[in-house]
Amino acid sequence: MKTIIWYQNDLRVDDHLPLEEALRYDDPIEGHFFISPKQLVENRFGVIPLGNERLHFLKESLEDVAGSLDALGIPFFVHVGHPLETLDPNDRLLFQRAVGYNERRREEEVMKKWKGEYETFGGFTLFEEDDIPFEKMPFLFTEFRKAVEYDVRPRELVSRKATAATRDVTFPFPFQEIEKDPRTAFPFKGGELAAKRRLNDYLSVPIRTYKETRNGFGVDDSTKLSAYLANGSLSPRRVFFELEAHERTHGVNESTYWLYFELLWREFFQWVALEQGKRLFRTQGIRSKRKDWRVDADVIEKWRRGETGIDFVDAFMRELNATGWMSNRGRQIVANYFAKELEQDWRYGAAYFESKLIDYDVASNYGNWAYQAGVGNDSRNRRFNIERQQFTYDPDGAFRNRWL
Numbered sequence: 031m032k033t034i035i036w037y038q039n040d041l042r043v044d045d046h047l048p049l050e051e052a053l054r055y056d057d058p059i060e061g062h063f064f065i066s067p068k069q070l071v072e073n074r075f076g077v078i079p080l081g082n083e084r085l086h087f088l089k090e091s092l093e094d095v096a097g098s099l100d101a102l103g104i105p106f107f108v109h110v111g112h113p114l115e116t117l118d119p120n121d122r123l124l125f126q127r128a129v130g131y132n133e134r135r136r137e138e139e140v141m142k143k144w145k146g147e148y149e150t151f152g153g154f155t156l157f158e159e160d161d162i163p164f165e166k167m168p169f170l171f172t173e174f175r176k177a178v179e180y181d182v183r184p185r186e187l188v189s190r191k192a193t194a195a196t197r198d199v200t201f202p203f204p205f206q207e208i209e210k211d212p213r214t215a216f217p218f219k220g221g222e223l224a225a226k227r228r229l230n231d232y233l234s235v236p237i238r239t240y241k242e243t244r245n246g247f248g249v250d251d252s253t254k255l256s257a258y259l260a261n262g263s264l265s266p267r268r269v270f271f272e273l274e275a276h277e278r279t280h281g282v283n284e285s286t287y288w289l290y291f292e293l294l295w296r297e298f299f300q301w302v303a304l305e306q307g308k309r310l311f312r313t314q315g316i317r318s319k320r321k322d323w324r325v326d327a328d329v330i331e332k333w334r335r336g337e338t339g340i341d342f343v344d345a346f347m348r349e350l351n352a353t354g355w356m357s358n359r360g361r362q363i364v365a366n367y368f369a370k371e372l373e374q375d376w377r378y379g380a381a382y383f384e385s386k387l388i389d390y391d392v393a394s395n396y397g398n399w400a401y402q403a404g405v406g407n408d409s410r411n412r413r414f415n416i417e418r419q420q421f422t423y424d425p426d427g428a429f430r431n432r433w434l
């Protein structure tokens with residue numbers, strides 16, 4: 031019998047409970063990762079979910095974890111298909127649970143048909159289900175935050191060092207190499223090593239002024255940890271405990287608290303997605319708010335290309351198209367514009383982000399999009415004044431000049 035670690039959004043060896051469990055047995059261990067074929071073909075929103083920038087970042091993340099597993103004598107395989115087509119259901123199966131509705135459904139299919147032992151683990155979220163103090167998730171972030179921020183603590187870390195070696199991973203489909211756009215605000219590689227380096231660098235100096243810079247568009251204006259958290263190259267617990275260690279040495283300030291505050295936004299959307307399941311993707315959202323959304327192919331295409339004629343929106347969209355990255359401020363502005371000004375079905379915008387963002391995360395993306403569209407976890411109907419946004423966040427036009 032073998033022990034199989036089914037890797038999903040947990041591409042690391044540090045703080046990885048399935049790996050630690052696998053190492054307790056004497057049986058040979060293998061790591062497997064599956065890309066669903068649906069991720070590689072155009073969907074009903076006219077996009078390929080796993081777009082090229084995402085694939086590129088994913089490949090780097092896979093090569094990194096493959097190298098670390100290799101050093102432990104564990105072979106790692108990447109497939110396109112369903113796990114049950116490849117894995118032997120008589121083996122022992124260990125995996126970290128995902129959050130997305132489709133991913134959970136795939137897990138349930140596997141568990142139902144599995145004949146051998148299997149065990150599942152947490153680790154994608156900061157807190158564990160048993161530690162969350164609600165029967166029903168609060169509708170508003172503030173209620174969630176107040177109940178957890180000082181009263182719930184992440185479980186302890188299980189530390190393990192990644193190696194510097196990588197191992198080539200070849201995708202069993204044509205894959206186009208890309209060059210990084212020198213203007214990118216995300217100049218980093220994928221993988222656990224790059225993630226740890228970024229975390230250490232950010233916590234060395236930029237963190238001290240995070241609260242003031244976080245709405246900016248430059249490399250160090252925000253942490254850029256989202257892509258590593260999304261692929262699981264970094265565990266949210268690791269970020270939490272490193273931040274706490276930083277605070278012990280250098281002191282707490284508003285900025286260090288604010289990073290925790292933002293991690294709680296991530297956490298909030300994860301638990302909302304887990305609770306809402308399929309409802310997260312409905313046009314009427316989790317609030318069942320009916321609206322006559324439009325679907326104008328031409329309007330949507332112009333927004334995607336960054337050709338709406340609204341400079342600030344166009345600059346952000348061109349940044350996304352060229353790099354697979356956009357700042358949080360940019361995401362809020364272009365999503366709000368898409369839903370509130372263009373009145374297009376918000377799911378077309380969300381699906382476009384899904385195909386492009388290297389940090390795509392199902393709960394954060396669909397949760398934030400629904401929030402901006404007025405069908406998510408927000409009781410107000412916010413409409414951005416783009417001119418005011420431009421004046422506040424890009425007063426000298428430097429960002430627009432970079433991308434237009």
Ligand SMILES: Cc1cc2nc3c(=O)[nH]c(=O)nc-3n(C[C@H](O)[C@H](O)[C@H](O)COP(=O)(O)OP(=O)(O)OC[C@H]3O[C@@H](n4cnc5c(N)ncnc54)[C@H](O)[C@@H]3O)c2cc1C
Nearest residue numbers: 252253254255256292296358361362365390391394395398
């Ligand atoms: C329309 C829209 C779509 C989004 N799609 C995604 C997505 O697919 N994946 C994703 O990770 N984030 C998404 N976000 C949230 C946010 O924009 C990114 O997490 C953030 O810009 C990442 O940059 P950073 O790591 O430098 O963030 P920082 O400002 O450094 O924040 C630290 C961490 O906190 C978390 N965080 C911060 N803001 C949010 C937020 N609003 N929601 C959830 N988590 C947050 C992230 O994990 C982030 O890495 C989206 C936001 C909007 C408005």
